[in-house]
Amino acid sequence: MRYLPNTRQNQRAMLDTIGAASIEDLLVKIPAKARLARPLQLPPALAESDLVRHLRARAAENADADGWVCFLGGGAYDHYVPSPINHLISRGEFFTAYTPYQPEASQGTLRTIYEYQSMIAELTGMDVANASIWDGASSLAEAALMAQAVTERSEVVLAGGVNPLYRRVVATYCPPGTKLRDLPAPEGVLDADAARKLCSDKTAALVVQSPNFYGCLEDVRAAAEIAHHVGALLVVVADPFNLGVLEAPGALGADVVVGEGQGLGVPLSYGGPYLGVFAAKQEFVRRMPGRLVGATVDVDGKRGFVLTLQTREQHIRRARATSNICTNVALCALMATVYLSILGKQGLARAGELAMAKAHYAAERLGAVPGVSVRFPQPFFKEFTLRLPKPPDRMVARLARSRILAGVPLKTFDRNLADCLLVAVTEKRTREEIDAFADELAKAVA
Amino acid sequence: MANIPAELRYTKEHEWAKMETDLVRIGITAFAQEQLGDVVFVELPKVGAKLTSMKAFGVVESVKAVSDLFAPMSGEVVEVNATLAKTPEVVNQDPYGKGFLLVIRPAKPEEWKELLSPSQYAQFISEGGH
């Protein structure tokens, strides 16, 4: 077995040192009645070449974004991943390292996390960002818990445009006694009057997502006023990829910004591992979930980095920790750090502008197909909702024959939008691809 | 042997209390700050908060430990040591003086008698009380 270096001779010599006759002798504490008396029933082991053939065949059954033109969004996007990212994260010193608990031997990881925190804080307009949560949805759940702890209130109000999958995760996480209150989004965005009515002195947080699940941009500033008027926190769900072009939520009044960082160089990978972004105002730093890296000095006065404010965390505070998170997604945070270094000050804005321009071109082309219309009359960024004259899932299946992944049918997310399709357009899509999509859609709905 | 001033009273959770006419000043003992190591953060209630005898009212943190702070006596907070927010190290440097935590107006002055005397506290820690 190629991963097990012990030869029979090694084993014999080691057993002699231990003073045991056999490995079986080392397992004496396991009661006989609890032993597995048969081999595990698993498929036979495969040689590497056979295994590659097997997995290639399984992979080939999937409509991936290399072989198909991808207009899917809804929380994961086909953004371009620059080449250096995979090379750099594949360095064994990064990807085979553990959590940086021994800081002197982990300065590489620690410094990249400090850079990551700096970049996310800058993009979101917040004071501090943590080292990552698992994904956008679990980040939002953590934000809801933090808001409850900070305000000592139990109610969380969610705007109708919050990703319904995220809403489900918040519901799973919130402790017994939490009231989750949902706002409608009749015009695709927050109804400010309804929000004002629902928010009260029991509200811990108002959550808005911008652009929201339907692609529409929300008036974050108005939401901030509503939340702050009742002493609640404003939690904004944002996609950091967009923040080279769109205003930082912090500048619009957000107290906490969470979101999915997958668009920053993390592979689509059928939904994970992704990158949960979590950033907040300074006053909440001791209530934040997850790891934080801070700068300090060593005994010689030289700059170095350590995990800090660890008393918030489960390994010290146990049942009273701010969160149960231990393993996070540090390597995905590294992908994002390299991504943001490569795109840089100018590139992130340019990539965002490309996505925005192409999405608007696509909305115009697709919206001009007879019978098809853009569902909500709201400003949008890289994603929008189309109303189709025929069942969206059938249209998706039809366009798949032309190797176009047309979008996400909204039927399963919102019954009122059963005739709608969510379409995302990244900077990768070309005019030619968008035109082909429009042409095929026209044929399909005819 | 840790410093245990004679004029103070103590708890088994290592807080001290000092009677100042009708108010009581509260802090953690020299022994407690030694055990904790470098104090990096102290979380205290606001003025006006009500403390209950032997219930937690805040926390004191070192780099890798968190300890609850327990009220030696019940009462209302009338003063909080604001300097600790910026300079928590004062708790290490001067636990019985500038490193005090807060001052309360006791609700049940009779609780004073239930606190440990300096000799009782000295005995408690010498027996390995943590």
Next chain:
Amino acid sequence: MAYDKLIHELTSPGRIAYSLPESDVPVEPARAAIPAPYLREAAPELPEVSEFDVVRHYSRLSQLNYGLDTHFYPLGSCTMKYNPRINEDMARLPGFGRLHPLAPEALSQGALGLMHDLASELAEIAGMDAVSLQPAAGAQGELSGILMIRAFHRANGERRTKVLIPDSAHGTNPASTAIAGYEVVQLKSDANGEVDLTDLERNLDTDVAALMITVPNTLGNFEARIVEITEMCHAKGVQVYMDGANLNAILGITRPGDLGFDVCHFNLHKTFTTPHGGGGPGAGPVGVKAHLEPYLPLPVVAKTGERYTLDWKRPKSIGKLQAFWGNMGMLVRAYTYIRTMGADGLRAVSENAVLNANYVMARLQTDYDVAAPGPCMHECVLSARRQKKLGVTAMDVAKRLLDLGFYAPSTYFPLIVEEALMIEPTETESKETLDAFCDAMIQIAREAESNPRVIHEAPVTTSVRRLDQTKAAREPDLRWKPKS
């Protein structure tokens, strides 16, 4: 002088590292369609560097790390075993790595099929009836397990309020339990780190929802009376949760389900060789017995005939944990590993993991105190209390090991062992490596007696020396700021 730059400090205004096409559609109409208040006025202060600046910077940073590839990593409880390269290749196949989670199910059959098979294989390995792959990490597996237990009791009309957790447990156990709204009751361990049965008996009442326990325990010992323990719990209607952090010790030897556990989680980043990534990502699938199966997180991968689907019609489910279906990248790696090893291979993994740990314990037991008598399972816990009397703590030993070319064992865990040094060598390390490590440990024990200064000054070979943790916590500096 070790490399001391942040990427921000390499900025040279105007320098770029990106490659983006010219727009083939008009940009102005889009800009005009978005009201100005929604748009950012000034560009964010991100680095302005060349592509080679980026590549060299992160290559140099990587060299400041000890990775498992470069250094022996005897971190107890973390199972730092070799991360096979074929796993990496398979996770990057476009059919997996470039697949969108909302692609139509009919066009994701390969991915769903792999998930279905991996779940079945994990269920067989743990002796469980069903497995959800959704939890992103062990802690999320714990949370989902506790939530399923809560839902189960409620469905039976019971309002149990407490969860029992031994004092030797990982911190995630009480933290996850607290999120579910339970009161955590700490159980005492005996000298071997095993559950004190009298204390368990005393605490087992009808208010207890679950017992959460790690097997083998965090002292590296197999809980010899584990079957009695699970039976005692069941007699009181208490569900039993196994923290699977130490599953690497028992593959093919015994199974949580056969020991009486109702729920367990798997750390794919420990037992199943997915890399730790400097802190993550991992994956924490959760396995359950049939009576808890209706409560599994949504959705469940189902197979109908030859077709795989995501089954959402599960009214009793505890709900969702992540936006999507699980950390697929990790699932592909773990599946690749299981198919590489097969049943015999996995059993050999645990046998050699146990052998290696006992060998390290045998070689070090005269120079260090042993926390609990052997034989141990896949890890052994030593105590540096003897060295502490000479002024050398477990942390000092750890720092000195860094100078001698090894990463450190886990220190000060489990909390019940004074000056703990928790060593998990794993099965993928050779006798030669273990001997070199043991020689270093023995050298440190000698130095503690004769030359403690060299230990107190350690590390001196790393890019920085001991760091001021107090300053970091008192004056948090958590981000780079542009000089104004």
